[in-house]
Amino acid sequence: MQPLIELEKRQVGEEAWEEPFFLNMGPQHPSTHGVLRLRIELEGETIVNCEPVIGYLHRGIEKLAETLNPNQCILLSDRLDYISSVANNVAFALAFERLMKIEVPRRARLIRTIVSEMARLCSHLLWLATHALDIGAITVFLYCFREREWLLQIFEKICGARLTHGYVRVGGVRRDFTPEVVEELYEFVRVFPERILDYETLLDENRIWLKRTKGIGVVSPEKAIDLGLTGPSLRGSGVPYDVRKFRPYDAYDEVEFLVPTGKNGDTYDRYKVRMQEMRQSASIIKQCLDKLSETEGEPVLSEKAPDLLLPKMRKEVCPMLTPKGKVVFRTRKKEIIPKGEAFASIEAPKGELAVYVISDGTDTPWRLRIRTPSFVHISAIPYLAKGHMIADLVAIIGTLDIVLGDSDK
């Protein structure tokens, strides 16, 4: 899109000009999934140009991570893609584990896989809910929230939090599953495939849904790779790339699952891919639960895992705490991250989430870089939206499944 100044020049310079109709969509708009702002140039209702403006949710997570130790960084990662925070936790933990050369116990790996897939279900359910709501189907929204609520309650039983779990630790997980949780998860994976049918009966063969999604936002496989799409958005175009298969982490090499792909690369195919993925996720959870019973009683945290303690608090920083000099400070061990760099990438629900850490041998990372799927996907919106109508733009934002916390970091 042309910068504003140039546009003004053109308008003033020529005698007869047609004023382009600009629409500013967002940052407060019901279907931009957060605080995405889009500057749209319209011709009637057709989109001529579309420019995403991001940064409204920037919190400087990468910079902030440089001041925190590994376990604190994981809590920070909850705030990236807050819909599926455990997936972010896993990515961060993997990077630090590779850097610190920590072996994760098998039981912890299985538990991580389960919670990752639960996070995927949470994310996909929320995606389906909002995507359908954007296109106008309000009932699917509440059906999806019904199951998501159940998952969140299980999460609450696992780690006490519903949204920002912080459940994963460098070297394992925070605590073991209770038998009650395992039971409830078994119940969930038993019931869930039937619930998916609920959504599909409302949408799959709905003529309006088909009209609104087929042929909308088509991306060819080559173009999808060029745009940097990952996750279901890429697989919808027929590229079977899945980090869980290509570079297995945690317990993904132990379980069997399919990587569903689409054919046409349109919104409908991406919808179908995600629906299939939900079924696969349920099956992965079930397989992991079966394996979990083999490892009953084993530790869920590596012995080499760094302490949860804060960096050593210096006396001179807070002299007020020791007015009479009698309070003895507990000495807190500084966990040194060995010098070097490490890279970890996972299949987050929205796409490939990668973390790159460099350490200079102190207790905090020297630099931490995050590659988030939403950021890349937002950059694909102008390509996808061009020539479509406003109503399709909403469907396209939905189909790319973006979260602004993820993109703005």
Next chain:
Amino acid sequence: MSELICLLICSVILLVIALLHVAYLTYAERKIIARMQQRLGPNRVGPRGLLQPFADMLKLLTKEPIIPYGVDKNIFVLAPLISLVCAGSGLAFIPLWSNFVLSNANVGLLFILALSSLSAYGIILAGWSSNSRYALLGGLRSAAQVISYEIAMGLSLLSVVVMAGSFNLGDIVRAQANLPWKAFLFPQIIGFVVFLISAVAECNRVPFDLPEAESELVAGYFVEYSGMRFALFYLAEYFAMLVMSGLAVTCFLGGWLGPFSIPGLPFFWFLLKLYAFLFFYIWLRATLPRYRYDQLMDLGWKLLIPLAILNLFLTAIIKLLV
């Protein structure tokens, strides 16, 4: 003089009844959709939330009416009134029972059609005067919608007129008395389907709620409205639903006629059919996604209008032969 007073009183009674219907239609909509979506719906105000419509009304009445900067003030104030008056006054022509109608006009059907087209002006003007781009787009969509659907609706009703030989709604009902099922439903099944779809579009209801499309245009044409003016648009929508359902019942389902008459409850069959239609509207809203604006025009021009014309020809030919 006494006639005029009588008419006034009757109008007021009709208005009150209609308003009560609208109030509880909003309540019913929220409750029914809640049930369909496994929620509870309003249940705080009064027993089972039955006083919710009044609470809402009070809230909206006491809100500050904001007129944003840069709007065309006169039109901005007038638009919701146009919408409401045009949508609501159609009720006067719908016969609840034999001869029980406020205005037994001979051109009742035409009048309702004229008024419902006019009510779209309220929406277009609101969109135009709001000085907001979303509202403008909503208004434009409404204009596109009106030209695509009014014709199909008019044509489908015209075949009913051909069958009945009258524009008077009472006469149309009486013409159905001798038919099987006491309704034009089966001889006019194509017309009925066309009318049904157009009526939903006429009321700006899902799946044709494009002018207000919440997820695209935020609230479309009434995005800048607040307080009671905002409520007037809502009232207009529900009045339009009542009128369109009433029209469907009168023209296609045989109005007050039923399989047997119930003593003491002359309106029973009419209201039963009316409520069934209103339920249908609500049901649609819970089930269907929204059409896109060009797809809606496609549907209107390429499918409904040809169908309605075909139906009209068929009806006319059969009428000639029989």
